[in-house]
Amino acid sequence: MRSLQLPLRAGPAALLLVLCLQLGFNKRNLREGFFPNQEIFTLKLKVQTELRECMVVKAHLQSNPQIEGSFNYKFTRCLCEDNPVTFFWDFQTNRTAKIAIVVDIINEKNICVEDISVVPNEANRYYTVRTLFIG
Numbered sequence: 081m082r083s084l085q086l087p088l089r090a091g092p093a094a095l096l097l098v099l100c101l102q103l104g105f106n107k108r109n110l111r112e113g114f115f116p117n118q119e120i121f122t123l124k125l126k127v128q129t130e131l132r133e134c135m136v137v138k139a140h141l142q143s144n145p146q147i148e149g150s151f152n153y154k155f156t157r158c159l160c161e162d163n164p165v166t167f168f169w170d171f172q173t174n175r176t177a178k179i180a181i182v183v184d185i186i187n188e189k190n191i192c193v194e195d196i197s198v199v200p201n202e203a204n205r206y207y208t209v210r211t212l213f214i215g
Contacts, residue, residue: 119214120172125181128164133198135159136191139167142180147173158192176214182207 127137140154141147151171159165185204 119174120170121212123169123171123179123181125167125169125183126164127159127167127183129159129161131198132161134161134192135185135198136188137165138184138186138188140182141169142182143177145175145177147171147177147179156186156188156191160192173212174214177212178209179212180207180209 123141125139127139129135135158136156137159138154138156141151143151149171151169153169155167157165157167183206185199185206187199
Protein backbone atom coordinates (compact mmCIF):
# COMPACT_ATOMS: atom_id res chain seq x y z
CA MET A 81 0.00 0.00 0.00
CA ARG A 82 2.88 2.36 0.72
CA SER A 83 4.09 2.24 -2.90
CA LEU A 84 0.67 3.46 -4.04
CA GLN A 85 0.65 6.36 -1.59
CA LEU A 86 4.04 7.83 -2.50
CA PRO A 87 3.18 9.15 -5.98
CA LEU A 88 0.06 10.84 -4.61
CA ARG A 89 2.01 12.61 -1.89
CA ALA A 90 4.54 14.04 -4.32
CA GLY A 91 2.16 16.31 -6.22
CA PRO A 92 3.14 19.89 -7.00
CA ALA A 93 1.59 21.20 -3.78
CA ALA A 94 3.53 18.79 -1.57
CA LEU A 95 6.86 18.97 -3.37
CA LEU A 96 9.19 21.72 -2.23
CA LEU A 97 12.53 21.99 -3.97
CA VAL A 98 14.77 24.92 -3.09
CA LEU A 99 17.54 26.11 -5.40
CA CYS A 100 20.24 28.37 -3.98
CA LEU A 101 22.70 29.77 -6.51
CA GLN A 102 26.05 31.37 -5.97
CA LEU A 103 28.25 32.58 -8.80
CA GLY A 104 31.71 33.86 -7.98
CA PHE A 105 35.03 34.83 -9.48
CA ASN A 106 37.73 32.25 -8.83
CA LYS A 107 40.79 34.26 -7.79
CA ARG A 108 43.70 33.02 -9.88
CA ASN A 109 46.52 34.74 -11.66
CA LEU A 110 45.05 34.64 -15.15
CA ARG A 111 48.40 35.40 -16.80
CA GLU A 112 49.75 32.07 -15.56
CA GLY A 113 46.78 30.04 -16.82
CA PHE A 114 46.07 28.51 -20.18
CA PHE A 115 43.31 31.04 -20.86
CA PRO A 116 44.96 34.44 -20.37
CA ASN A 117 42.04 36.48 -21.77
CA GLN A 118 39.25 34.63 -19.96
CA GLU A 119 37.94 34.94 -16.44
CA ILE A 120 37.47 31.77 -14.38
CA PHE A 121 34.15 31.41 -12.55
CA THR A 122 32.76 28.96 -10.04
CA LEU A 123 29.03 28.35 -10.03
CA LYS A 124 27.72 26.71 -6.85
CA LEU A 125 24.19 25.28 -6.70
CA LYS A 126 22.66 23.99 -3.47
CA VAL A 127 19.48 21.92 -3.77
CA GLN A 128 17.32 20.86 -0.82
CA THR A 129 13.83 19.54 -0.21
CA GLU A 130 11.38 19.37 2.67
CA LEU A 131 9.73 16.24 1.30
CA ARG A 132 10.30 13.23 3.59
CA GLU A 133 10.92 10.78 0.76
CA CYS A 134 14.15 10.85 -1.23
CA MET A 135 14.27 11.72 -4.92
CA VAL A 136 16.81 11.47 -7.74
CA VAL A 137 17.83 14.85 -9.17
CA LYS A 138 19.86 15.65 -12.27
CA ALA A 139 21.41 19.12 -12.56
CA HIS A 140 22.95 20.80 -15.58
CA LEU A 141 23.60 24.24 -17.05
CA GLN A 142 22.68 25.80 -20.39
CA SER A 143 23.97 29.08 -21.78
CA ASN A 144 23.57 31.56 -24.57
CA PRO A 145 26.14 31.96 -26.06
CA GLN A 146 27.39 28.41 -25.50
CA ILE A 147 30.14 27.90 -22.91
CA GLU A 148 32.44 24.91 -23.36
CA GLY A 149 34.32 22.66 -20.96
CA SER A 150 33.22 21.60 -17.47
CA PHE A 151 30.24 23.97 -17.79
CA ASN A 152 28.54 21.09 -19.63
CA TYR A 153 28.90 18.49 -16.84
CA LYS A 154 25.61 16.84 -15.79
CA PHE A 155 25.32 15.62 -12.21
CA THR A 156 22.90 12.99 -10.86
CA ARG A 157 22.45 12.60 -7.11
CA CYS A 158 20.03 11.37 -4.47
CA LEU A 159 18.32 14.22 -2.59
CA CYS A 160 16.75 13.62 0.82
CA GLU A 161 15.19 15.94 3.38
CA ASP A 162 18.09 15.76 5.84
CA ASN A 163 20.86 15.82 3.22
CA PRO A 164 20.99 18.83 0.84
CA VAL A 165 23.10 18.45 -2.29
CA THR A 166 25.63 20.98 -3.60
CA PHE A 167 26.91 21.00 -7.18
CA PHE A 168 29.94 22.95 -8.47
CA TRP A 169 30.92 24.01 -11.98
CA ASP A 170 34.21 25.78 -12.80
CA PHE A 171 34.36 27.38 -16.23
CA GLN A 172 36.09 30.08 -18.27
CA THR A 173 34.47 32.74 -20.39
CA ASN A 174 35.33 36.13 -21.79
CA ARG A 175 31.84 37.32 -22.70
CA THR A 176 28.48 38.05 -21.12
CA ALA A 177 26.12 35.05 -21.12
CA LYS A 178 22.65 34.08 -19.97
CA ILE A 179 22.90 30.94 -17.86
CA ALA A 180 20.00 28.59 -17.10
CA ILE A 181 20.44 26.34 -14.08
CA VAL A 182 18.20 23.29 -14.58
CA VAL A 183 17.27 20.60 -12.03
CA ASP A 184 15.14 17.64 -13.12
CA ILE A 185 13.57 15.11 -10.78
CA ILE A 186 13.98 11.82 -12.60
CA ASN A 187 13.15 8.15 -12.20
CA GLU A 188 16.50 6.37 -12.18
CA LYS A 189 17.44 3.19 -10.31
CA ASN A 190 20.51 2.57 -8.11
CA ILE A 191 21.09 6.24 -7.23
CA CYS A 192 19.28 6.40 -3.88
CA VAL A 193 19.93 3.77 -1.23
CA GLU A 194 16.21 3.23 -0.73
CA ASP A 195 14.31 1.10 -3.25
CA ILE A 196 11.65 3.73 -3.77
CA SER A 197 12.33 7.33 -4.74
CA VAL A 198 9.65 9.94 -5.41
CA VAL A 199 8.93 11.30 -8.87
CA PRO A 200 6.21 13.96 -8.99
CA ASN A 201 3.32 13.65 -11.42
CA GLU A 202 3.83 17.30 -12.41
CA ALA A 203 6.47 19.96 -11.82
CA ASN A 204 9.51 17.70 -12.25
CA ARG A 205 11.73 20.44 -13.72
CA TYR A 206 12.96 23.47 -11.81
CA TYR A 207 15.13 26.18 -13.31
CA THR A 208 16.33 29.70 -12.91
CA VAL A 209 18.00 32.01 -15.43
CA ARG A 210 20.74 34.47 -14.55
CA THR A 211 22.94 36.76 -16.61
CA LEU A 212 26.69 36.63 -16.10
CA PHE A 213 28.02 40.08 -16.98
CA ILE A 214 31.59 40.36 -18.28
CA GLY A 215 32.76 43.93 -18.53
